[in-house]
Amino acid sequence: MTQQARSKFIITLCLFMLMAAGAFAQADTIYLHNGDVVIGKVHRIAEKTVQFSYENEDAQQSYGKYAIDRIAFGRSGRVQYISDKIRVFNRGDWERVIVIDNTDEVAGLTRRGEVKGKTAFINYRTGEGSDKTALKKLKMDAAELGCAFVYITVDKDIDRKSDEGGGFGQLQSIKKGFGYSY
Known part of the structure; x- marks a missing residue:
């Protein structure tokens, strides 16, 4: 591989990695009270539920607000707290x-x-x-x-x-x- 071809390959690879990182940074992150983390796109925050789709999927899913601690919005960086964890031991x-x-x-x-x-x-x-x-x-x-x-x-x-x-x-x-x- 020539020096010029190698340079083009490295530049193309870097651009691809930057685009991938930019796409990942725009994903929303849902933090659940059970410790799970969901990466995807939040479509709607309703009175009692949150509608979202998983990363690289179009089908919309739903979680009740009691299951969700917070949502970090990838595009703006804003964090919205949804509900406090309720602890019941006995x-x-x-x-x-x-x-x-x-x-x-x-x-x-x-x-x-x-x-x-x-x-x-x-x-x-x-x-x-x-x-x-x-x-x-x-x-x-x-x-x-x-x-x-x-x-x-x-x-x-x-x-x-x-x-x-x-x-x-x-x-x-x-x-x-x-x-x-x-």
């Missing part, structure tokens, strides 16, 4: 558990198992009190699994009153769902 952390009512919000989280909460068949609570107690038990069940999130699949009240009426303590609340973590 049953005592039940108050930190967040109830999710939309399946889009669990995208990017890991399902850990079914969780339940209900009040007794006969109890000494009003309807509202019965509902709060069942929700607390559901969150405690999730926290025991180490789950910071619960997607509720069943939320019903069973009225145990007879035709003659009845009153206090005859409403049973039942809640079921799935616990999710990072």
